[in-house]
Amino acid sequence: MRKETLVACALAMALSGCGGPPASDVADPAADANGVVAASATEETEAEAGANAGDTAGDVEATTASANSVLDRDGNPVPLVAFDIDSVPVSSAALGELPFFSMPAGYGPQNRPHVRAYARFPFRIGEGLHWVEGASWNARITVDDDQGRDKEFSARELRRNLESVLAQAGAQPVFEGPLNRNAYYGAALEQEIGGGFIEGVNMDHDAPTSVHVIRQADRNIWVQLTTTSNEAGLVIVEERPFVATARWTDEFPYLSTPAGYDEGNRPKQRDFDMYPFWTGSDFEEVEGRTWAGQVSSRGRTHSMHEVRRNLEAMMAEVGGTLVFEGRIPKEPSERYDFDLKSPYSDGTGFSWHDYDSRVYRVDLPTGRQVWVHARLEYNSAGWVVVEREGFVQTAAMLPADALKRQLDADGRVAIQVNFATDEADILPESQPQIDQVLALLQADPALALSVEGHTDDTGTVQRNRSLSEARAAAVVAALTGRGIEASRLSAAGFGQDRPVADNATDEGKAKNRRVELVRKP
Incomplete structure (x- = not known):
């Protein structure tokens, strides 16, 4: 049986003790016959409109795409409107956890619900849209x-059931x-909403849609239901502050992942490299220590907005400057080839314009x-994170003599052998040094050496020890x-x-x- 309930408990349990009046019995002075609240477009940005939802009310007014509107799929402006939450009576109904309600008998989610x-x-509010976060x-x-x-699916049966539950x-x-x-598939919203909430909004363009709000003392709950002749889309948001x-953090790469996320595949770190950062007019090529990694939502539904808000919070915490926001133009993004993008693909992929x-x-x-x-x-x-720093040469070839x-003097000597970042592969430029060690051993058949690997303190103790062992073994193998x-020869x-x-x-x-050669007795 595939049916999934919207709460762990049955409907009767979820709404036990509900005493809220039916929606039709409550007068809403700020709403018209459809329950649409008149609201003014504010001077907030889109993010602020979401964060401050419900703070103001007035008349809807937006004619061009701006902080007060978004463009729909055809390029027409859709106003972002405010909503007067005080116009909604407070409900004392006892509700459980998100998503609060069970489905009518015989109905359920077609796929696993997206929970963020x-x-x-x-x-949908009035002629526009109203951001709600939570x-x-x-x-x-x-x-x-x-x-x-x-x-058979009946939109009337489903809608009447859910509206009755909502009224209770x-x-x-x-x-x-x-x-x-x-409105959900314009350039500004297609990724985050058209993709992220596809189960709720990818319906017929003019499909009947209703929005309900439950206002409680400690939270607001928003419900949008869209129905067609054979399916429905349901979106529920429990509004809460971010x-x-x-x-x-104090250590490179400084950024951390939000709770519930991790770095996915093992991040790639280089001691020195160059990565180009788009500034809005051109790329600035920054050299130094580099780090590339994912922000992976293992075992849960990824939220583009949650990651973005946490990134903004970290930048605000450290006083970071926003250099660019948006999509990098395709033509300049293709200036850099696969070889440059590949080591950083876990972080920023290959199609920077997309x-x-x-x-x-x-x-x-x-x-x-x-x-x-x-x-x-x-x-x-x-x-991708780069800490700008100048190049420090670490390679220095010592001849066999x-x-x-x-x-002969110290019983040990350090040699400079360069390896691939976080790997044990000897880089080609270190081959001349390997040749000199080979000549040393060939000149004295009685000489026996312990090849010992060492690292700096970047990374964990366990990882550094295993990496140094692997690198020493690579020199022995060479x-x-x-x-x-x-x-x-021996490796340590x-x-x-x-x-x-x-x-x-x-x-x-x-x-x-470094790698050290130590004379064995």
Whole structure:
């Protein structure tokens, strides 16, 4: 049986003790015959309109796309309107958890409902849309699979059942009219709403739609129901203020993920590289330490809005500057090829023009500068972080005779072997140094060496130790592959346990990332 209830308890339990008056019995002086509240377009931005929903009321007025409107699929402005929540009587009905109500007998979500801990949705109000933020639930409602051919979908049956339940909960109707599907599929809303709430809004353009509001002492609950002849779309949002769960940290890459999210695949970090950041007119190529990773909502429904609000909160916390917001133009984004984009694809993908971006610059009190490019899509997100810094050369070839002199004097010598970031692959530019170690061993057949790997303190202790062991083993493999007997060599890794310089500086970190040759007795 596929039927899913909208709450864990049955309808009777969910509404036990409900004493709210039916919606039809309550006069709403701010509403017209359809329950539409007249409201004025404010000077708020879209995000502010969502965060401050219900603060003002007046007349709807919007003729062009601006902070007060969005463009629909045909390029026509759709006003963003305010709503006077005080016009809705307070309900004392006892409600459970989101989504609060069960479906009528024989009906249920066609697919698994989309549940988000924090999102925003533009509810139909008057001739426009009204942003509401909070915990959300949306699904497409059809006849249960286990009904077979014994039951046909009836929009009237479904709507009458849900409207009765809403009336018992003290809900007030605030809109009744067409869905206006095109409003949800304009450029500004297509990703976040058209994609993120597809089960609730991807219906016939003029499908009958109603919006109800339940106002309680500690929360407001918004319900939008859209019906056609064979299915329905249902969106429920429990309105609540935003509380950031991600924090700016003291360690690179500084950004953290919101509660319930993680970094997905293992993030990729490079000690030195270049990444281009779009500034609105051109790319600024920033060199330094780089990090790329996902913001993954494992086991839950991704919320583009939740990630965006947390990113904004972190930038506000550290005083970051918003350099660019929107979509990077296609032509300049294609200036960079696969080889540059590939290492950063977990963070920002390959088609930089095909999603909403945020680019920030953070000027830290220490004098360092950090750049962030965030990818925001309705079903995924990620970011690239670069801490600007100058190049520090870490490679220095020691010829075989110099290696021998230092081994004779100290019993050990550090060599500079460069590896792929966070990997044990020896880079081609280090081959001359391997050749000199080979010459040293060939010149003295009695010489036996322990090859020991070391790292700086970036990353976990366990990861650094295993990485240093793998890198030491890679050097041994390179030498035995050239004819040196394996019995003359051994590999060991000590991670960050044996620093030779201060890890607080880039120069110190560079010295600590090393391979040492130690004479064996």
